[in-house]
Structure formats: C-alpha cells, structure tokens
Amino acid sequence: MLGRIFTEFFTLVETEFGDDMLDDIIEDAELPNEGAYTAVGNYDYLELIRLVTALSERSHIGIPDLVKTFGTFIFERLVLIYPKLTENISDSFSFLSGIDNVVHVEVKKLYPNASLPKFYTSIQDSTLVMVYQSDRNLPDFAEGLIIGAGQYFSENLMITRQLLDDGSTEFRITR
Amino acid sequence: MTAADDNLDIKWRKRLYRERLARQTAEKLLEEKSRELYLLNLDLEKQVKLRTHELKAALVKAEVAVKVKAEFLANMSHEIRTPMNAIIGLSLLGMNAPIDKQHHYLRNISGASESLLAILNDILDFSKIESGNVKLELDYFNLDVVIENIAMLFTEEVRRKALTFTIIQPSNLNVLLKGDALRLKQILINLINNSAKFTHKGFVNLEISLISQHEKEIQLQFAVKDSGIGMNEEQQKMLFQSFSQADTSITRRFGGSGLGLVISQKFVELMGGKIICKSTPDLGSEFFFTLSFEIATSGKISETSIPSSAKKTLLQRLAEAAESLENVRVLLVEDTPLNQQVASEFLRNAKLEVTVADNGQEALALLEHNTFDVILMDVQMPVMDGFEATKIIRENAQFAELPIIAMSAGVTMEEQKNCKAVGMSDFIAKPINPVQMLEKIKHNLLL
Numbered sequence: 001m002l003g004r005i006f007t008e009f010f011t012l013v014e015t016e017f018g019d020d021m022l023d024d025i026i027e028d029a030e031l032p033n034e035g036a037y038t039a040v041g042n043y044d045y046l047e048l049i050r051l052v053t054a055l056s057e058r059s060h061i062g063i064p065d066l067v068k069t070f071g072t073f074i075f076e077r078l079v080l081i082y083p084k085l086t087e088n089i090s091d092s093f094s095f096l097s098g099i100d101n102v103v104h105v106e107v108k109k110l111y112p113n114a115s116l117p118k119f120y121t122s123i124q125d126s127t128l129v130m131v132y133q134s135d136r137n138l139p140d141f142a143e144g145l146i147i148g149a150g151q152y153f154s155e156n157l158m159i160t161r162q163l164l165d166d167g168s169t170e171f172r173i174t175r
Numbered sequence: 176m177t178a179a180d181d182n183l184d185i186k187w188r189k190r191l192y193r194e195r196l197a198r199q200t201a202e203k204l205l206e207e208k209s210r211e212l213y214l215l216n217l218d219l220e221k222q223v224k225l226r227t228h229e230l231k232a233a234l235v236k237a238e239v240a241v242k243v244k245a246e247f248l249a250n251m252s253h254e255i256r257t258p259m260n261a262i263i264g265l266s267l268l269g270m271n272a273p274i275d276k277q278h279h280y281l282r283n284i285s286g287a288s289e290s291l292l293a294i295l296n297d298i299l300d301f302s303k304i305e306s307g308n309v310k311l312e313l314d315y316f317n318l319d320v321v322i323e324n325i326a327m328l329f330t331e332e333v334r335r336k337a338l339t340f341t342i343i344q345p346s347n348l349n350v351l352l353k354g355d356a357l358r359l360k361q362i363l364i365n366l367i368n369n370s371a372k373f374t375h376k377g378f379v380n381l382e383i384s385l386i387s388q389h390e391k392e393i394q395l396q397f398a399v400k401d402s403g404i405g406m407n408e409e410q411q412k413m414l415f416q417s418f419s420q421a422d423t424s425i426t427r428r429f430g431g432s433g434l435g436l437v438i439s440q441k442f443v444e445l446m447g448g449k450i451i452c453k454s455t456p457d458l459g460s461e462f463f464f465t466l467s468f469e470i471a472t473s474g475k476i477s478e479t480s481i482p483s484s485a486k487k488t489l490l491q492r493l494a495e496a497a498e499s500l501e502n503v504r505v506l507l508v509e510d511t512p513l514n515q516q517v518a519s520e521f522l523r524n525a526k527l528e529v530t531v532a533d534n535g536q537e538a539l540a541l542l543e544h545n546t547f548d549v550i551l552m553d554v555q556m557p558v559m560d561g562f563e564a565t566k567i568i569r570e571n572a573q574f575a576e577l578p579i580i581a582m583s584a585g586v587t588m589e590e591q592k593n594c595k596a597v598g599m600s601d602f603i604a605k606p607i608n609p610v611q612m613l614e615k616i617k618h619n620l621l622l
Contacts, residue, residue, distance in 0.1 A: 023186055026193075034189075036196030040204045 003041035071144015316356035377402030398463035497525035535564025
C-alpha cells in the first residue's frame, strides 16, 4: 500500500486524537519499521489494519466507522495534494466513473508497482452503480472515499451497498 | 527530573528516531527513483535518436520513390507521345494526300499504333512488377510450339531488314516442360526484338542448348546473339535499370519503352535465372540465361502446334477467321461512336450482320424483338453498364446459352474475373485485334 496512505492516516490521528494517541497505537501495533513511514514508500497494508485496530481499541470507535472516516478524509487530502485529479471535473459521478480509467492510470505512471482496486461503474437511470473489487477488500474505505467525493462537489449522496456473491461490493449512489 | 519528564523525554526521542528513520527511507527511495529516471532518460534519448534516424531514412526513401515515379511519368509521356506524334501527323498528312498514297500513310499509322500498344503493355507489366503482383502461370508446355511461334513472328520482320534469323535448338527433346510459356515467349521476343532493333546487317540468332537432363528435371540455356552495334562496358552496366536504354538518345532513334529488359530480367529471376549480357562495340551482343524446368515425359505432348493460319499475312488470316461466320447475327453493345465504327466495320467486312446498341438498356430492348447469335458487350457504359446488362440477360432462361463476349479496355485479371462472374462467356481486350475477335466469336458459337 502506498506510503502516502499511511502518512495521511497519521495526520488524521494526530489532528483528531492527538500526538500521544499516535505514539500509543504505533506502539500497540508492533510495526516492523516502528512507524517510520514515508509518503513515497510502499508498505504492507496489513500494517495499516493493525494501526486501525489499535486505534479502535483505544478510542472505542468501531473499525468500520474509522475506516470510512479515513476514506472521507483521504479524498479531501488527495485532491489537495494532486489538484489535477479534479481538473475539468464538476460532479461526483464523473469523478467516480473515471477512477479506473483516469485516476488509476496516472497513479500507475508514478508508482508502477502499486496494486490498485477496481471500480466498475455504470449509470442506470439516475443511479451510479459502482462495483468495488480489491484484494484487500476494504469496502468501508471505498464508501468513505465516495462520501468524500460527495462533500468535495457539495452534493448530497445517498449510498446503499450490497455484498455480491464473488466477494465484491456493489454501491448504488443517487443524488 | 521527574518520572513524567522522563516519560516525555523518551516519547520525544522515539518521535525523533521515527522521523529520522522515515527521512532516511525517503531519501533512499528518492535516490533510487532519480537513478531510474536518469536511466529511463538515457533510454529515451537513444530511442528518439533511433526513431529520428529511421524517419529520416524513410523520408529519403519516399523522396526517391516520388522522384522515380515522376521520372517514370515523364519518360512514359515521352514514349507514348512518340508513336502518338506519328499517328496524329500521318493521319493529317494522309487525309490531304492523293488517294493512291493513302495506303502508305495508313500502313505507317498502323505500325505506330502497334508500338503504342506494346508500350502500354510494357507499362502495365512494369507496374505489376513494381507492386509485386506478378505471378507465373505454371503449366506443362511444349517448347517446340513456343519456338515455332517466335520463328513465325520474326521471319518477316528480320527479312525486311535483310538480316538472317536462325534458331538453333536441341533436336527432339520430346518432353513437356513445366513453366510459364507465355512469359518465356515474351522474354525471348523481347531479347530478339532488342537485337533486331540494334542490328543493321548480319544476323540475329536464338540458340537454345541443353545443359543437363535428368529424369525429372531439364536445364536449358537460352541465348540471343546478334551482329549489331554492340555496347561498351559503361552502357552494359545501365542495361537492366528502369528506363535506361544505354543512351537516352537511343530511345529517340530506336523507340521502345526502355522497360523491356527490366521486365524480362524480372521474369527470368522469377523463373530462377538471370539474364547476362556480353557485348563488344561494333561486333555485336549476346544475352543469355539458364533455366531449370520440371519435366513430364513424352507421350502426351498435346500437338498444339501453331495454327497454319499463323504463317499467312494479316489479310489472309482475316479471311480465314471470317470463314463460316457469314450472316451470323451480332449485337454490338458499345457507347463510343468511334469504337462502334471500328468493331462493326471489322464485322461487316467479314460478312456478319451487326446491330448496334448504345448501352445495356438499349441492348435489353433490342433483345426483346430480335434474335441474335452472339453479343459483344462493352463493360463501362452510361445508363446501364455491361455487368448489369449481362446479369439481367442471364436471368432469362431463354438466353442462358447465348454467348456474351466482353469487349473491354480494362485488361487486368481482376476485370476479366469480374466479367466471368456476372456470366459473360469470353473476353476480348481493346484495342481489338480483328482476327482474334472473329476467332473468339467462332469459338463461342462452336463453329
């Protein structure tokens, strides 16, 4: 998993829970690099899961909620760091439909080794149907990103989600 | 220091350690990335250089090709204008000449027209060779027939120039060779024509010698020798290059497309040989090549020897071809008035009955109320073309067997195939050779 995700997670923990909380969960998670993440590195995503689990235990907030919140947070941050991502895009459906073919294509150029989730999208009537498929299977994180997109474009999104037989998750989004 | 201070100190140390470790990792990664980028850049530069070089080469090639094509056009324009000049000039002179002199003009016009046709055929062959579209038609043939054909063609021509023309060949081969007889004949005719053109006294010989013969293969050498003006080494080097007669002024003196040797060389190469030239100025030239043929042993050599008519004059051959065609009813479908005149006069002179239709639709109307034995059908016509008309005629069971012979200036294999596909029975190429036209009519009427 891209180091940027880890460093952003640290920022979130620092701003929402304080520096000490960050120290504590790094300790709890027993990380191989003792939490020395850099944005340009690449790390095992299980380390992030261990961090989130530790945060959940200490904060008494459920893991799904934490992951969703982190998804929303990271959308905001990514758009800020890479303004090109939303260049010429004026609504959430356009952005979400373009993740696979636009955003991920650019990510691959910068990080050829990155393993990225798949988002299959289609528009049915006025509903955007998004099927999320990932080896890491973090549908809460995906939902958080979708919420983040809605907030960024100032749209009120209604999101329902359903687990499909093959283990992927289908989101139906209306606005 | 209190215990709390201690704790804080440890905490800060840990954070500092973490940050330092992160920074070092990041620096290492960044260094790796820049090295990667540097190498990528080198590779890119190399690729750009390579591509630029390739593009430059392609550009030069394209420019040369354009230049060659332009030269080809200029050259062909020149070659075509030469006989055209004769045809147009002689026609004008002939019209104003007293009637007893007109025959002389007409004969020369006819000669110039034949050269024009030969040049056009050369151009067609050459462009086929250029585009790589030449395929040999391999079939068993009798070499004797090819040689007799050639003998018949040249005897008169060479006699007119007071040259001796001798053919020397291995006696009694008695085998069928597998190869493209038409192309072989074309090559030999070309070489002999060349020799005859540049020889003013003495001889032109065609010598065929047996190099080796095995059970399934035979090797023959073909040589055309003359006692003509010959060439120096410089001129010989230029021989097989497109449009380069040894001296461009030669074109003016002797005519010809300048493509003959290129075409012949290409065909010989396709057959697995190579034309070699030996020549001495003022003494003469020799062109020879060696080919191997698969053979079918004797026994079933089809006696397709030259028709006896071939040895006769054109007028005699015309008369012979016209035999038993008297009163045959021909429907001539042709849109150009001059071509209508040419075909119908040839036919009427041979005592056939001719009805003319200007296009396919008129032909259909005429067919409703008249009976014809054969239709001669132009292909490209206004209102309704020959393909369309033939399709409609063939739909009527009554005309299923009626011979429809295409008469077209589109002489490619493709065009001939299309004619067959819509149901035409045969094909006559324009310009019309009257003997061939009559023979095709006869053949299709099973006379």
